[in-house]
């Protein structure tokens with residue numbers, strides 16, 4: 212069985228043959244067209260990405276919109292508009308559709324953009340929600356710019372959303388703060404814009420699948436090795452400081468980026484300016500893949516952990 216990543220890569224290769232209209236094609240957080248227009252799409256499926264015994268329809272909509280906008284943040288783009296398509300049960304009750312749309316609109320309101328279109332269909336099965344985000348990046352930052360000697364940075368704290376999913380998956384109620392980390396991803400648009408616009412970040416990604424797999428994407432796209440110093444990783448207090456959740460929990464929608472070592476004071480000042488914790492968690496080296504280093508300098512290969520929709524079933528849930 213192929214992994215989700217392999218399927219995405221195969222489909223991207225099928226659809227892409229280069230274009231003079233495109234500055235950055237598939238494989239990054241968003242595509243960038245000539246002129247700087249930046250576009251991405253993000254799908255959320257009931258039973259895979261969310262469940263209605265976990266979150267309300269409005270929360271599911273907000274979460275889907277915020278997750279989609281997070282990809283613009285990772286490019287350093289400014290959002291311009293959203294499009295929303297959904298498939299909902301055809302039982303004559305339109306409240307789910309209204310609540311989903313209201314939630315996505317709230318995510319747009321948070322960054323000052325409106326929903327400019329979309330589509331709706333009856334679904335014979337789960338609710339499916341797809342959000343397209345359109346933005347503009349003046350000087351975009353890709354996943355492919357990490358170079359040996361860069362420092363590795365992350366915003367916020369990690370593992371909270373994963374803690375909520377872990378609790379739900381064993382039939383428990385999550386910590387309220389962890390539930391919020393799942394239902395309401397942060398708005399990192401101002402941070403991404405500043406990191407790109409001020410020439411600080413040289414590579415960047417948003418943390419959707421987990422710190423280790425997403426670090427692996429920067430490593431692969433950059434042709435470099437990422438070393439994560441595990442004792443520096445900001446494990447979310449609402450995850451009980453669980454380092455494993457911080458490393459592989461996913462869905463935190465924080466930003467990870469690399470920058471020249473000389474940028475450290477500017478990065479810390481930017482964190483103060485935006486009231487967002489920015490923490491140095493490692494470095495870039497010559498090589499490939501991701502390694503973990505503890506505070507005594509002992510190293511282990513990070514492997515390829517993280518969420519894969521085709522390989523990792525919920526412990527007790529639907530696929």
Ligand SMILES: [Mg+2]
Nearest residue numbers: 240282417419
């Ligand atoms: Mg992304």
